[in-house]
Amino acid sequence: MMASALADGKSMDFILHLPRFEGPLDLLLYLIEKNKYTLSDLEICPIIDQYLAYVARMRALDIELAGEFLDMASYLIWIKSCLLLPSLTRPGEEGVNPEHELKEMLKAYLAIKQAAYDLSERPLLFRDRYPRGSTEPERTMPRMGLGALLKAIEAIRGRTKHYIMKLDETRRFSIREMMGRIHALLKSRPKIELTDCVKTGEKTELIALFMAALELSKSSVARLVQHGLFGRIILIRREA
């Protein structure tokens, strides 16, 4: 796959046609191989330069790179600076060897990549050979009849019965209708309590009644009187 991607490329451009790399280590391995190095015989500086050039080019083209590629870029710049600058560690002192560290990382990843390749080369079940039952549509589902399904639903119902709240259909009361009711009562008596108008006591009825009382007060049919918070609400007829 890689070979065909490279076949028609020229010097720098070809790298853009490459398949996606699994990560920065994968890209580094590719560059090492491209430069005909092995891990034990590796000149790290040109590889670092090529890696950085690749990342810079990808960024210039606005191609989104995973954060790991940028982390590796800064790590590589650090390694290069360590290689180019005179060592700060005094003789005899155990200093870090970043080049060695990078090589160990690459070695470990290369081994895993190869092991993965080796695994994929094995005759795989469901790819190269099939066990009995492979063509069953849902292998993981136990084969059961409709009866079992209905029984299961019944069981769930029995278990959850007590928790299901039955919601009555809410009755609607129109404010206009309530205004009529209050008005009719006010015709026979000059003074009524709002609760006198209640018939069913449903919440929606109470709300509608209250709204109706406000409406009547607004249109100067009745006066609303309440002594204190939560006190009784009295409607007093207003003479026209």
Add this chain to the structure above:
Amino acid sequence: MEQREIIEALIFVSDGARTLKDIRQVLPDLTAQDVEELVAELNRIYEQSGRSFRIIPAAEGYLFVTRPEYTPHIRTLASPARLSQAALEVLAVIAYKGPCTRQTIETIRGVDSSSALKSLLKSELIDIKPGKPMQYHTTDRFLEVFGLRSLSELPDIAQFEEVFAHAPEEAGTLDQSRE
């Protein structure tokens, strides 16, 4: 009725791999070695009579599978399983270094591996060992799918440390394109 055919019947009726333990429960006189020899005999019979299937070792037991040459015909009816490169790499880390943490996997691969882990968990090739930190390990299903008796059958990982993945002819093409 021969013991050999009893073993055949036992493996045949099993949906997944029939464990050696199952077989020895039915035929307690047989050793693991005996069972293996009888299974080899069965495979020879299948081969001689040109059958399309064989018995393979899988995890701690045996499994009937079709011969690879019949795969193209079976594919029409059964969709093949696919593993991405990322999933294969994660699987390799877990098979060789497991049980191991996600941290170990990502340190070796140098890249985030959460989605590969998720898909491997879903396909039941790996599982999580309870405890903290969470550790991943391969399952019996992994052994089954990859035709392994145990993880110890995997080749030594040290041999992979210097070889590059690509076949020689591919490397040749790479060289040409560099010019």
